[in-house]
Amino acid sequence: xxxxxxPLPHPNEVSQPFWDAAKRHELQIQRCNACGTYIxxxxxxxxxxxxxxxxxxxxxxxxxxxxxxxxxxxxxPAFTDDVPxxxxxxxxxxxxxxxxxxxxxxxEDVTIxxxxxxxxxxxxxxxxLVKFRPE
Amino acid sequence: xxxKGKAAISGxxxxxxxxxxxxxxxxxxxxNMAREAIADAGLExxxxxxxxxxxxxxxxxxxxxxxxxxxxxIRPAYFNQVELGGASAAGMVWRAAAAIEAGMCNTVxxxxxxxxxxxxxxxPFPSIEAEFDAPYGLIAANPGYALIAQRHKYExxxxxxxxxxxxxxxxxxxxxxxxALFGNKEIDIDDVLNxxxxxxxxxxxxxxxxxxxxxxxxxxxxxxAKDGPHNPxxxxxxxxxxxxxxxxxxxxxxxxxxxxxxxxxxxxAEVSPQDMDFxxxxxxxxxxxxxxxxxxxxxxxxxxxxxxxxxxxxxxxDFPCNTHGGQLSFGQPGLAGGxxxxxxxxxxxxxxxxxxxxxxxxxxYVNGNGGIMAEQCSLVLGV
Ligand SMILES: [Zn+2]
Numbered sequence: 001x002x003x004x005x006x007p008l009p010h011p012n013e014v015s016q017p018f019w020d021a022a023k024r025h026e027l028q029i030q031r032c033n034a035c036g037t038y039i040x041x042x043x044x045x046x047x048x049x050x051x052x053x054x055x056x057x058x059x060x061x062x063x064x065x066x067x068x069x070x071x072x073x074x075x076x077p078a079f080t081d082d083v084p085x086x087x088x089x090x091x092x093x094x095x096x097x098x099x100x101x102x103x104x105x106x107x108e109d110v111t112i113x114x115x116x117x118x119x120x121x122x123x124x125x126x127x128x129l130v131k132f133r134p135e
Numbered sequence: 136x137x138x139k140g141k142a143a144i145s146g147x148x149x150x151x152x153x154x155x156x157x158x159x160x161x162x163x164x165x166x167n168m169a170r171e172a173i174a175d176a177g178l179e180x181x182x183x184x185x186x187x188x189x190x191x192x193x194x195x196x197x198x199x200x201x202x203x204x205x206x207x208x209i210r211p212a213y214f215n216q217v218e219l220g221g222a223s224a225a226g227m228v229w230r231a232a233a234a235i236e237a238g239m240c241n242t243v244x245x246x247x248x249x250x251x252x253x254x255x256x257x258x259p260f261p262s263i264e265a266e267f268d269a270p271y272g273l274i275a276a277n278p279g280y281a282l283i284a285q286r287h288k289y290e291x292x293x294x295x296x297x298x299x300x301x302x303x304x305x306x307x308x309x310x311x312x313x314x315a316l317f318g319n320k321e322i323d324i325d326d327v328l329n330x331x332x333x334x335x336x337x338x339x340x341x342x343x344x345x346x347x348x349x350x351x352x353x354x355x356x357x358x359x360a361k362d363g364p365h366n367p368x369x370x371x372x373x374x375x376x377x378x379x380x381x382x383x384x385x386x387x388x389x390x391x392x393x394x395x396x397x398x399x400x401x402x403x404a405e406v407s408p409q410d411m412d413f414x415x416x417x418x419x420x421x422x423x424x425x426x427x428x429x430x431x432x433x434x435x436x437x438x439x440x441x442x443x444x445x446x447x448x449x450x451x452x453d454f455p456c457n458t459h460g461g462q463l464s465f466g467q468p469g470l471a472g473g474x475x476x477x478x479x480x481x482x483x484x485x486x487x488x489x490x491x492x493x494x495x496x497x498x499x500y501v502n503g504n505g506g507i508m509a510e511q512c513s514l515v516l517g518v
Contacts, residue, residue, distance in 0.1 A: 007269040015266060041267050041384070067289070067388055069281030070335035075272045087271055087278045087334075089383050099268045099383045112289040129270055 004123050006078040015042040017056045022128040025120040027061040029096060030054040040096035061118035062135060063092040070107055086110055090132050104133035139403050142232035143360035143367035144481045144516070145353050146176025149474075151314035152348040152466030156251045159347070161191030161469075162206045164248030168351035169207055176353040177363045178242065180207075183353075185234055185243030186214040189223040189470040192252040203246070213240040220505025221417050222375075223247070224350070224474035225512035229373035231354035241355060248349025249469025264381050276419060277342060279382040279507035281334035284422040286388040288336060290437065293425065295336060297440030299327035301421040301456075302340050302463050304448035309460025311450060311491035316346055316466035341421040341463070348468025350478050368481040371406070371498070372515035374399025382507035390430060393502060396511040397431035400500075404515035408432040411515075412496040413455040413483055415476035417504035418463050424456065427502055431513065450491040458483060458491050473503045477514070484518045 011019045021028035030039040034051035038059070045052045068088040074080045075087070086102040102110060103119055115135040122128045148171030150164060159167075165188070173180055188203045196202060200214045213234045217223040224247065231243035260269065273279065287293045306322050309315035322340065330339040360367030376392035376399075379385040401407060408431055416427040425439035433454075434442035448456035459465050459479040462472045480501040483493050498517035504510065 006272075007265070007274070009266040009270055011266070012262075041263050041381075067282040067286040069278050069285055069337075071272060071278060072332040072335055075274045075278050075334065076269070079272050082272075084335075085272065087273050087282070089282060089388075097383050099271050099273050099381070101271045112286065131271075 007076065008124065008127055014044055018042050019127065021056070021058070022120060022130050025128070026058055027118045027130060028056045028058050029092070029094065031057050038094040038096050040092070040098055059092060059094050063090040063116055063132070065102065065110070065112055065114045065116055066091040066097060067112060068102060068110055070110070088132065090116055098130070101131045102133070103131045137403060138229060138232040138236050138373070139371055140369055141236045141357060142354050143357045143369045144228070145355050145360035145363040145367055146172050146178070146365060147350070147352040147478045147481055148172040148175055149314065149350040149478050150248070150348045150468070150471070152316045152346040152468050154316060154346055157347040159250065161194045161248045161250055162203070164250070164349035165203055165246050166207060168246050168248055168349045169244055172244065172246070172351035172353055178353065180209060182242050183209050183244045184212045185231060185240035186211040187217055187227040187231055187243055187245045189217050189247045191247070191249040192469050193250045209244070211240065213243065219503065219510040219512060221419065221470070221473035222503030222505040222510040222512040223470050224477045225501055225503030225514050226375060228354060228370055228477060228514055229512070232370050235354065235356050241359065243354045244351060245354060246349070246351035247470040247474055249471060250347040251345050261380050268381055268383065273383070276507060277334045277337065280420040280422055281337045282382060283388050283426065283508065284336050284420070287422060287426065290389050291440065293440035295328055296324050297444045298336070298341060298421040298425065299324045299338070300443050301418070301424045301448065302327050304443070304452065305418065305457045305461040306464050307449035308458045308491050309464030312459050312465065315460040315464050316344060317464045318460060337420055337422070343419050343462045343467040343472065346466040346468050348466060348471045350471040350474040352478060352481060365485045366518045368484045368516050368518060370514065371517045372400040372402070372404025374403065374513045376511045377509060379509055380506065385508065389426065390436065391426050391508045392511040393427045393430035393504070393513065396513040397502070400513035400515050401432070406498065406515060408500065411498060411500045413458060413493045413499040415457055415480045415499065416502040417473060417476055418457055418461040419467065419504065421463070423504060423508070424461070426508070427504070431500065431502065450488070450493055455493045458488065458493060473505070476501050476503065480514070480516050484516055
């Protein structure tokens with residue numbers, strides 16, 4: 001895992017809880033205490049009502065494939081050995097959309113709307129990425 | 136108060152795109168474009184009292200408007216950078232008109248230039264996209280537009296052949312444009328579908344090619360523009376819309392911000408899409424044109440694929456669309472790619488379209504699009 005060359009997240013104080021949860025193989029997102037909206041990406045204020053009153057909560061990790069592309073050419077040189085790979089947007093059961101890679105699915109079986117579940121990939125000693133696989 | 140009819144494009148200049156980096160800097164290109172556009176409008180440098188510009192990826196810095204003003208040695212009474220990505224040039228037109236109408240200045244030089252950027256010269260991504268998109272390979276524009284195209288196919292049954300048709304028809308016009316980077320040879324749908332798949336469902340010939348180039352135009356009051364050598368191209372309507380950065384967090388992948396932008400532009404101009412003699416919609420990808428035509432109201436939502444298949448989009452066709460070839464065939468010289476749609480709109484309305492002139496063109500639609508459908512600016516221009 002020491003030779004991981006793809007872009008890695010650089011968490012800040014706002015996003016650190018998301019990546020800490022991922023490291024424990026848990027998916028957590030934020031929810032607004034004032035209006036109940038589920039929020040992703042991590043923020044300091046609610047994207048709907050702007051209340052600065054957000055809490056982190058574990059979510060199911062389930063969702064469906066909202067859209068995808070199969071990269072037949074690398075979208076960054078570090079992904080060259082992965083071609084073809086699936087870049088996807090998942091619509092979480094709780095509502096928010098999240099960017100990910102769909103893994104564990106033959107390319108010919110990828111379909112919009114398919115049920116998926118979070119699959120955690122430890123890419124370095126410090127960092128775990130949140131990928132998704134067919135449920 | 137409205138800026139409808141108050142200001143006009145009175146002249147322009149455009150550099151023929153070059154494939155390589157070229158032996159010229161963005162500022163050198165900007166100076167050439169400024170000199171040529173000022174002359175084209177029948178003006179002197181001293182007539183310019185407003186400046187709108189946009190960043191060059193290959194020479195990225197803060198305070199860019201002052202860098203440009205210094206380089207050109209002009210002293211603007213109104214100046215700024217328009218930071219709307221590919222919509223920047225369209226956004227300059229109404230900003231210039233508004234500044235003129237507000238009495239801040241009389242004549243605005245709008246100018247951009249860029250050279251094919253090397254990777255290390257790219258500006259930083261937004262931090263949220265670097266953190267939550269880039270680790271999964273959602274980097275730059277290609278995969279973002281592929282996500283849109285895939286969802287459009289799913290929701291509306293849009294086909295690969297329909298998307299390819301956009302590139303095919305625009306190429307016909309490019310073959311009448313001596314400046315186009317890819318104007319030597321017509322292509323057919325099989326050529327597009329047989330070109331290399333890059334990010335499924337987008338093939339190589341459905342994707343713009345970055346290059347070196349630049350452009351400029353002059354906006355002044357409609358009254359002043361009448362003193363110039365060309366028919367003033369009057370700004371009749373403008374509309375702008377935004378609201379997302381990463382495409383993952385757009386409110387919809389398939390119904391874009393073109394809708395409110397175009398509605399506002401047509402409302403100001405008090406015309407409808409059906410009144411347009413041509414359209415120049417931003418075309419970083421084939422799918423961009425299909426979504427734009429739907430959301431601007433040229434066809435029903437979801438019918439864009441069938442619409443482009445059923446119409447001849449070439450300059451001589453029943454629905455002239457990107458008569459310079461579009462960026463798909465003209466090339467994408469940074470922000471000058473977006474400017475090419477504004478300039479081609481003005482060129483057609485001035486009757487300077489030469490081999491690709493749309494007959495009797497008197498009113499047209501231009502759209503600028505930035506990021507991943509994130510910045511939209513629609514214009515209605517007329518003579
Ligand atoms: Zn809230």
